Amino acid sequence: MEKNYSYNLFFINKKGCFEKSYFKLSPQTCFMKSTLNNGKQKQYQNNKIVDNILCKICLKIVFLIFVFSIYIVKAQVENVPVVNNPVYDFLLQIETKGILPHYSLSQLPLQKKTIISALKLARDNDSLLTNIEKKVLTKFEKEYQIISNERAVAVSTEADTNSIFSSKIWQDYDKSFYYYSDSNSNVAIIPLGSVEYFIKNGKTDNNLAETDNNSQASNLFMGTLGLRLSGTLSNQFGYYFQFTNSAVLKGDSSIALIDNKYATSKQFTFYKHDADISESHIAYQKDWFYASIGRETRLFGAGLDQRLIINNAVSPSFDAITLKAKFKTFEYTFSHNSLLNLPDIGSVGAFTIISPKYTAQNSFTFLPSWGEISFFQSVIYARSLELGYLIPISFLKTLETNLGERDKVDIGFTTVVRPVKNFQIKATWYLDDLKFSEIGNSYWGNKTAWNIAAITSAIPNINLGIEYTRVEPYTFSHFNPQNSATTDGMLFCSTIQPNSDRITALLNLWWGEKYPLQIKYSHTRYGKNIYDADGNLIKNVGGDPFISRRYTDEIIDSYYVTFLDGDLNYYNRIDITAGYEIFRGLSIHFSFSNSKIEKYYNYYRVLFRIYDF
Numbered sequence: 001m002e003k004n005y006s007y008n009l010f011f012i013n014k015k016g017c018f019e020k021s022y023f024k025l026s027p028q029t030c031f032m033k034s035t036l037n038n039g040k041q042k043q044y045q046n047n048k049i050v051d052n053i054l055c056k057i058c059l060k061i062v063f064l065i066f067v068f069s070i071y072i073v074k075a076q077v078e079n080v081p082v083v084n085n086p087v088y089d090f091l092l093q094i095e096t097k098g099i100l101p102h103y104s105l106s107q108l109p110l111q112k113k114t115i116i117s118a119l120k121l122a123r124d125n126d127s128l129l130t131n132i133e134k135k136v137l138t139k140f141e142k143e144y145q146i147i148s149n150e151r152a153v154a155v156s157t158e159a160d161t162n163s164i165f166s167s168k169i170w171q172d173y174d175k176s177f178y179y180y181s182d183s184n185s186n187v188a189i190i191p192l193g194s195v196e197y198f199i200k201n202g203k204t205d206n207n208l209a210e211t212d213n214n215s216q217a218s219n220l221f222m223g224t225l226g227l228r229l230s231g232t233l234s235n236q237f238g239y240y241f242q243f244t245n246s247a248v249l250k251g252d253s254s255i256a257l258i259d260n261k262y263a264t265s266k267q268f269t270f271y272k273h274d275a276d277i278s279e280s281h282i283a284y285q286k287d288w289f290y291a292s293i294g295r296e297t298r299l300f301g302a303g304l305d306q307r308l309i310i311n312n313a314v315s316p317s318f319d320a321i322t323l324k325a326k327f328k329t330f331e332y333t334f335s336h337n338s339l340l341n342l343p344d345i346g347s348v349g350a351f352t353i354i355s356p357k358y359t360a361q362n363s364f365t366f367l368p369s370w371g372e373i374s375f376f377q378s379v380i381y382a383r384s385l386e387l388g389y390l391i392p393i394s395f396l397k398t399l400e401t402n403l404g405e406r407d408k409v410d411i412g413f414t415t416v417v418r419p420v421k422n423f424q425i426k427a428t429w430y431l432d433d434l435k436f437s438e439i440g441n442s443y444w445g446n447k448t449a450w451n452i453a454a455i456t457s458a459i460p461n462i463n464l465g466i467e468y469t470r471v472e473p474y475t476f477s478h479f480n481p482q483n484s485a486t487t488d489g490m491l492f493c494s495t496i497q498p499n500s501d502r503i504t505a506l507l508n509l510w511w512g513e514k515y516p517l518q519i520k521y522s523h524t525r526y527g528k529n530i531y532d533a534d535g536n537l538i539k540n541v542g543g544d545p546f547i548s549r550r551y552t553d554e555i556i557d558s559y560y561v562t563f564l565d566g567d568l569n570y571y572n573r574i575d576i577t578a579g580y581e582i583f584r585g586l587s588i589h590f591s592f593s594n595s596k597i598e599k600y601y602n603y604y605r606v607l608f609r610i611y612d613f
Contacts, residue, residue, distance in 0.1 A: 076112035077238025101369035187231035202601035220251035290324040302414040304453035304467040371416040382482035473542025500526035515579030527566040541566035
């Protein structure tokens, strides 16, 4: 085999002569160029039976090499990031159509090879897609190299000689600083960047009719630069690294907090510095076994907009070790995650002391063709690493009891049901604590959260869903505040607080581009704890994940609770987003948000982005 990853084979031609053949194989093409071995023909003297046998063997070798080459080129082990990635919206669209049996979108991100497999399955069933959906599918096929697309690079290789420093930068070429791929490994280094402009204006409730004195308007201009390194080694090791630095160029930085990636950056919110955001992981997969370690945005839970188990879209990402056993209709997942606890001394800086905090989780997921059923359990503990919780397969509640009943254990179920094509139901039930004898009595310790969503794609090119979420009082809290379901002071497992509920409606309109027109509306009710003018808690209604039921000599909170009791707040928000890819790698996005808490605020945003991040 030559260094250029082509293949030299000897076979027997019709004349019975040895002939050297040069094969160049790729997933799209296979061609053969024949040359005589040193110009000499050497007569083969054996009988015709041997001749036929050798010919068949050679043909089988060629076929196996071709098939193997296709397989290993597509062995993309690394994960595909979730944030601002429209491929997951499209996967939801084709999942609702019933095209993805034995696939799950309840635990994200997915491996690149899984997304490629799903897109191929969509192409095999494109009779179920509209012409617009087929057009969108083609765009993703090019992006994930299912369909070959020319590439422009800054550092040329034998395979890629087109320079990015030419007119090709404005064309539909894939752009990279560097790209290399052979039959075993691949690597890509791509630039990331954006320029965005925000406008915010609002009025107080009491002065909605006024347009001058009570109107508040401000703006913000931000820029971001970064890079992404990703690839696979030896068809088994995947790696991914992404770093971005976002700086305020001009204006009021607080406007950017409407974007969760800025709101969860302590460097941006507390220090008022640039927002440095990075995610990375390495992964290994062989047959059914998968292992990874890294920091990345994770979503865990079945739903439309809500993820009740892990939701790093609204909290800082955290580090995790993950092990999986993956089969077609069953998947077992174990993870041990490092959380950021509340400070013991100080708040931030060199002299701050923060105790360790971890969460371990495992799930058993069954994937029949009509949906999925998953059982999960998790434990949160705030002390040094507990070896018992590193056991990949265990019943965590029994283990926690044997370790002194100090920790917070949760269990629950997720389910997805597709009874007919173009319709599915997704739901999660999260059990924080339960006393069977008090079921139905509004007992404070019956702490649960649940959500249910109905999604349809019956209207051509539209994905429409509605979801209801309810979190009972005191859910996510613990007698030890350090064991609450939080990291860095934020809930990591829900978009709403305890003692609240939300209804969400979501519409995705596909119009031929890979970014749908998205309209989302949510209405939230939240019963807050009541404080006096000095900030002292005077009524605990279970509305704070850091405050459990108090039972001291001075204060005894009620055994029974009323849902939405306390200082009842109503929040409404509507978000409209759209995007257009001007040419490969450069896109423009528009968004509008209207939120009502104590004031009405309108947010307008225009964003130019180099690749999705």
